[in-house]
Amino acid sequence: MPSTPPNSNVAAAVPRYQFAHGFIFRLITDRLNSVIIRVMSRKTKISTIVASSAVLFVYWLVLAVSHTRYKQINYWWEALLAVAAMYYGYLGMLTARGWSWLKSGVGQSTFFISLGLIMWGLGQAGWTYYVIKDPAQQVPPTHILDVIYSSSIPLWAYGIFKLTRATGARYGIRNTKAKVAVSLLILVMLVFSYYVLVVVARGGNSYFQQPFWTIFFDLGYAIGDFINLTLAAAIFGLSWKYLGGRFKRPILVLLGAFGVIYVADFLFSFYDGKGQYYNGHWTDLIYLLMTAVFGIGLCLLDPARKPAPTPPAAVTGPVVGASL
């Protein structure tokens, strides 16, 4: 009987091809990452986002002008939207690298906002899968998708919260007036959101006669949107006097993205509630805008700068007395 080394039982349990698989996978992904990091500057990443969004817009425009509805080609547009969201999230993740990943506040913020975008993209991919499988259901009735989509909400909330120190919002709230203003903002946003999301989009109090879990999954996302937008608006207001420098614009773009997703979800709920939504509806364009704004904001946060050109070597004459 051949003797077995003491630690070889674990290795023996895993077939050799799996090691090769893992090695090749790691080789490809590591290589891909390093190539993207090296080749894609901030400008290139943003150009890629703008160009791919423009292509998706033109695709949508062709569908809209030709009145193409309920066709496979509509669902493929939705699939491309999912790919775009995940890709933009991936580019955002690369930005987190420049901020030391999870070791810094901005790094954590970038990472979790990017992860939220990737989760949203995954939800969108699942949506497309269900729609392609059963085109009779323009809005897939499964709660799995709700869970995947909704997972982006706490990730975004955490990400935006981690920006409070970098933006100066934490210093802004020390003022009593600011505390009152934030309380008022929450109240106004609550009333406004209840009105638009429940009264206008869902037909008022009669909406609450549905089963609890239906309301939970339907309204949960809207409440998450409300929390994120309120947080974004509060940070925007509180950091008004403090935020500046190179990263003012990217942070404002990111905060703006939360406004866009709020509008997109409201419009989706509104048209879906009226039974007018179909895949490729114009409200999907707002989702495209949301993914692009998130992607651009995340890429603008990239701290990498082009290295300054090396100054030409100064012409120096012989140093007098140097030989002494």
Added chain:
Amino acid sequence: MIAPVPPTPAPAPTFPPLTPTVDVNEVYATICTQIIKEQSLIMGTLALEQASHVAGLSVDPVTHDCRITGAGAMIVEQLVNQYRDFFGKAAVEVCREAAARFMNRLPPGGIPTSLQ
């Protein structure tokens, strides 16, 4: 007759001062250390990288301990300005908060302008 030589007065004894005097540049160095540590929590290793652009300031990459050669107030001012370039006044507030504990150890008029 030789006159007796008066005894040479013994040199006045020197005593160490009652309160230990701290080198002002050491206080500035501590302020820099604290600022870099706080900024690291916000921007990671970029905080160290930015500090490396400040002339006269050397930072230990692991402990973030600083050493200053030159005018301490000027160096702190330059360091704060490096961070101001990133997040504007918000970054200055972080620096001010980090340095607040050490302000009373600085001589009057020695507080860097941006931290006042």
